[in-house]
Amino acid sequence: MVNAHPVLGYVRPILPNTIQLGFVHIESAKPLEDGPLKTFLDESKQGVVYMSFGSNAQSKDLGPKIQKLFLNVFGSLNCNFIWKFESDDLSDKPKNVMIQKWFPQADLLAHPNIKLFITHGGQQSMDETIDRAVPTIVIPFLGDQITNAMRMERKNIGMHLELHTLTEEKLKAAIEEMLKPKYKGNIQKLRDLIYDEPMTTREKAVWWTEYVIRHKGAKHFYYHGKEVPFYEKYFLDFAALLLITATVLLKIILSIVSKILITKKNKNKTE
Numbered sequence: 001m002v003n004a005h006p007v008l009g010y011v012r013p014i015l016p017n018t019i020q021l022g023f024v025h026i027e028s029a030k031p032l033e034d035g036p037l038k039t040f041l042d043e044s045k046q047g048v049v050y051m052s053f054g055s056n057a058q059s060k061d062l063g064p065k066i067q068k069l070f071l072n073v074f075g076s077l078n079c080n081f082i083w084k085f086e087s088d089d090l091s092d093k094p095k096n097v098m099i100q101k102w103f104p105q106a107d108l109l110a111h112p113n114i115k116l117f118i119t120h121g122g123q124q125s126m127d128e129t130i131d132r133a134v135p136t137i138v139i140p141f142l143g144d145q146i147t148n149a150m151r152m153e154r155k156n157i158g159m160h161l162e163l164h165t166l167t168e169e170k171l172k173a174a175i176e177e178m179l180k181p182k183y184k185g186n187i188q189k190l191r192d193l194i195y196d197e198p199m200t201t202r203e204k205a206v207w208w209t210e211y212v213i214r215h216k217g218a219k220h221f222y223y224h225g226k227e228v229p230f231y232e233k234y235f236l237d238f239a240a241l242l243l244i245t246a247t248v249l250l251k252i253i254l255s256i257v258s259k260i261l262i263t264k265k266n267k268n269k270t271e
Contacts, residue, residue: 001205003123007194008130008151017221019208021201023127023194029110037082040098041111044080049175050108050134051118052084054125057141060087066163071097073171079115079179082108109134116178121145126152133191135183137174139163157187 005022014020032038041048051070053059059067067090074081075094085099093099105125109117109132119125121138126148129136136158138149152158159174199207212218231237 001208005194007190008126008155015222017218019204021205023131023201024205025124026127026131026201027106029132030104030107032104032107032111037098037100037103037108040080040082041108041113044113047079047115047179048082048111048113049074049077049079049116049118049179050082050103050105050114052103052105052125053120053139053141054122057120058086059083060085066166068092069166069168069171073168073175076172077175106132115184116175118175121148121152123148130157130187130191130194133184133188135178135187137161137178139166155186155190157183157190 001019001021003022003024004020006020008022009020032041051059070083071090071092071094074083074097077096079096081097082103083097083099084101084103084105086101088101090099106128108114109128114132114134117125117129117134117136119129119136119138121140122145126136136152138145138152138158139161140146140149141163149158149160153160159178161170161174197204
């Protein structure tokens with residue numbers, strides 16, 4: 001079982017014993033606890049943009065120049081911002097920006113006043129933003145995040161930006177664009193498409209686990225692959241064919257070159 005939904009994935013050669021799930025960790029949203037975060041969200045009638053770069057790429061390590069870039073843009077827009085910032089020290093923070101070292105991300109994204117998610121593009125964050133139907137701006141840092149960013153852009157539910165080329169103008173334009181209602185509609189349609197199935201992802205995982213138990217390993221799904229000779233399994237026959245073909249071609253080329261050189265040499269002697 002792999003945590004990749006076919007709607008978000010790509011065409012791949014898989015055998016019947018591979019079950020594509022996706023969205024395995026998603027749970028129903030829980031109400032936010034009473035406190036500053038809930039109050040900030042409830043009172044933000046103009047909408048809130050949430051930004052988090054996960055746990056590996058921390059916002060406090062971005063450097064003063066990039067931090068200033070974000071703050072300048074946030075302060076210039078007519079909406080509020082929630083930023084997962086891993087330090088209490090953030091100078092010149094505008095009044096419309098709230099920072100904390102940690103947020104209950106999945107529950108926060110479910111709040112109706114969250115309009116946009118600026119993220120690093122981790123797989124779980126992508127699943128959560130689709131499940132909660134929140135358009136996204138993806139600024140990738142490493143691993144599969146670049147691929148996820150391009151995938152979100154192709155689905156027309158997100159925008160891909162690069163940190164090393166980011167400017168205030170690009171960021172502001174991206175936020176204003178992604179706050180347009182059409183992107184909310186696109187991601188809602190995608191979510192409905194993903195969840196139009198007879199059972200939830202976890203129910204599917206349980207069903208297939210019990211299926212394998214009932215059928216004592218479900219060997220009928222993969223027995224043919226086990227019977228393939230080792231030289232076919234590791235493509236050694238194909239590699240041998242390529243090697244033989246390359247050898248024959250090389251001999252032919254060397255023979256032709258040799259004949260050309262001999263002919264040229266004989267011609268020079270005659271002259």
